[in-house]
Amino acid sequence: MATAAAVTLAAGLLVPATLAQAAPAQAPAAPAALAAAPDIPVANVKAHLTQLQSIATANGGNRAHGRAGYKASIDYVKAKLDAAGYTTTLQTFTSSGATGYNLIADWPGGDPNHVLMAGSHLDSVTSGPGINDNGSGSAGVLETALAVSRAGLQPTKHLRFGWWGAEELGLIGSKYYVNNLPTTERSKIDGYLNFDMIGSPNPGYFVYDDDPTLEGVFKTYFSGLGVQTEIETEGDGRSDHAPFKNVGIKVGGLFSGADYTKTSAQAAKWGGTAGQAFDRCYHSSCDTTANINDTALDRNSDAIAYAIWTLGTATTPPPGPVFENTADVQIPDNGAAVTSSVTVANVPGNAPATLKVGVDIRHTYRGDLVLDLVAPDGTAYRLKSSSTSDSADNVIAEYTVNASSEVANGVWKLKVQDVAAQDTGYINSWKLSF
Ligand code: TRP
Ligand code: ZN
Ligand code: CA
Numbered sequence: 001m002a003t004a005a006a007v008t009l010a011a012g013l014l015v016p017a018t019l020a021q022a023a024p025a026q027a028p029a030a031p032a033a034l035a036a037a038p039d040i041p042v043a044n045v046k047a048h049l050t051q052l053q054s055i056a057t058a059n060g061g062n063r064a065h066g067r068a069g070y071k072a073s074i075d076y077v078k079a080k081l082d083a084a085g086y087t088t089t090l091q092t093f094t095s096s097g098a099t100g101y102n103l104i105a106d107w108p109g110g111d112p113n114h115v116l117m118a119g120s121h122l123d124s125v126t127s128g129p130g131i132n133d134n135g136s137g138s139a140g141v142l143e144t145a146l147a148v149s150r151a152g153l154q155p156t157k158h159l160r161f162g163w164w165g166a167e168e169l170g171l172i173g174s175k176y177y178v179n180n181l182p183t184t185e186r187s188k189i190d191g192y193l194n195f196d197m198i199g200s201p202n203p204g205y206f207v208y209d210d211d212p213t214l215e216g217v218f219k220t221y222f223s224g225l226g227v228q229t230e231i232e233t234e235g236d237g238r239s240d241h242a243p244f245k246n247v248g249i250k251v252g253g254l255f256s257g258a259d260y261t262k263t264s265a266q267a268a269k270w271g272g273t274a275g276q277a278f279d280r281c282y283h284s285s286c287d288t289t290a291n292i293n294d295t296a297l298d299r300n301s302d303a304i305a306y307a308i309w310t311l312g313t314a315t316t317p318p319p320g321p322v323f324e325n326t327a328d329v330q331i332p333d334n335g336a337a338v339t340s341s342v343t344v345a346n347v348p349g350n351a352p353a354t355l356k357v358g359v360d361i362r363h364t365y366r367g368d369l370v371l372d373l374v375a376p377d378g379t380a381y382r383l384k385s386s387s388t389s390d391s392a393d394n395v396i397a398e399y400t401v402n403a404s405s406e407v408a409n410g411v412w413k414l415k416v417q418d419v420a421a422q423d424t425g426y427i428n429s430w431k432l433s434f
Pocket of ligand 2: 121196197239
C-alpha cells in the first residue's frame with residue numbers, strides 16, 4: 001500500500017544516489033569505406049546455365065533429385081567453388097529411396113558468430129531441365145560466390161552459400177540442412193537469402209517481405225536502378241527459405257514469378273505480356289536456356305551481389321555513450337506511476353532510431369507493470385503493457401525505441417505503473433544506450 005509521501009519521493013524528486021555516466025561520445029568516426037559491390041557479368045551467369053542445360057541434355061533431359069543430372073549439377077558447382085578457394089561440404093540425405101545432396105560452401109574468414117547465408121535449390125523437376133527453376137538462382141548465387149573470390153573480399157560476416165537438393169519434392173534438402181544444424185549454429189546465422197527463379201521470361205520483380213532489413217537492401221538496390229518491386233506473394237513458404245524462417249532465422253530473397261499471370265498493371269511497370277504467366281514453361285520441358293529473360297537475370301544477379309556486399313561487409317558502429325540511474329525507486333502497489341530520470345548531455349542532434357533502454361525492475365509479478373520511456377519533450381514510448389497472465393518475476397530487459405524524432409539531450413524518464421493489487425517491487429536501475 002503506497003503512501004502519498006512514498007509516491008512523491010519515488011516520483012523522480014529523489015536525487016539519484018548514483019548517476020553513472022560513460023565518457024562523452026568521441027567525435028563520430030568517419031564511416032568505414034564500404035567495398036562497392038561488383039557488377040556480376042550476366043554472360044558468366046548464362047555460361048553456368050549453358051552448362052546446366054548440357055548436363056540435363058546428357059542425362060535424360062532433367063536434373064531431378066535421384067537422377068544423374070542432379071549429381072552432375074552438384075559436381076559442376078562444387079568444382080567451381082573448390083577452384084575459387086571455398087571450403088565445400090557435400091551433405092547427403094535420403095528421400096524417396098534415392099540419395100540427395102546439399103552443397104555448402106564457406107568463404108574462409110569473417111566473424112564465425114555472424115553468418116550471412118545465401119542459397120538456391122539446384123534440382124529440377126523430372127519433366128524438364130529446370131533452367132529458370134532453378135538454374136537461374138543457382139547460377140546467380142554461384143557467380144556471386146565466385147565474385148567474392150575474385151575480389152578477395154574480406155567480409156565482416158562469415159559468408160556461406162548453399163545449393164539445395166530435392167526442393168521440388170517438398171523442400172527436402174533445405175529442411176534436412178536446418179534440422180541437422182545445432183541450435184547454437186542456427187543462432188549464428190544473421191540472415192538467409194533465397195533465390196528461386198530469378199530469370200523468368202515474362203518477369204516480375206518480387207522481393208520477399210519476411211524481414212524489413214533484408215527486404216530493404218533489395219528494395220534499395222532496385223530503386224537505384226529505377227525498377228519498381230512488389231512483395232512476393234506467389235505462395236509464401238514455397239521455397240527453401242521456409243525451413244530457415246520456421247526456426248526463427250531472418251530470411252529474404254528475390255523471385256521473378258512462376259505460373260501466376262502478369263496483370264496489366266504489372267506489364268505497365270515492368271514491360272512484358274499482360275495476361276500471360278511470368279514463366280509459361282514453369283515445371284515443363286521448355287524450361288531451357290531459351291526460357292530466360294537476360295535483363296531479369298542480370299538485375300537479380302547484381303542484386304544478390306549487392307546484398308552480399310552490403311550485409312556481409314557492414315561494420316557494427318562503435319558503441320555510443322550510456323546514461324544510467326541506479327537509484328532504487330519503489331513502485332506503489334496498484335497505484336500511481338513513478339519515474340526515474342537520467343540526464344543526457346553532450347550527445348549532438350537527435351536520439352537514434354535504435355535507442356536501447358535497459359531496464360532492471362525487481363517485482364514479484366511483472367504482469368502488473370506498465371512501462372514507458374518518456375522523452376525530454378514529454379513524448380511517451382510504450383515499452384511494455386500489463387498482462388494478467390505474465391506471472392514471472394522481474395523485468396530485466398533491453399527495449400529498442402525509435403527515438404529519432406527526439407532531441408537527445410535533456411531529462412529522460414522511465415515511467416512505471418503497477419496496475420494490479422498484491423504484488424510489488426522497485427526500479428533497481430535503468431539505462432539509455434545511444
Ligand atoms: N520452386 C518453387 C515451386 O515450385 C517456385 C515458386 C513458386 C516460388 N512460388 C514461389 C519460389 C514463391 C519462391 C517464392 O514451388
Ligand atoms: Zn524452384
Ligand atoms: Ca501489484
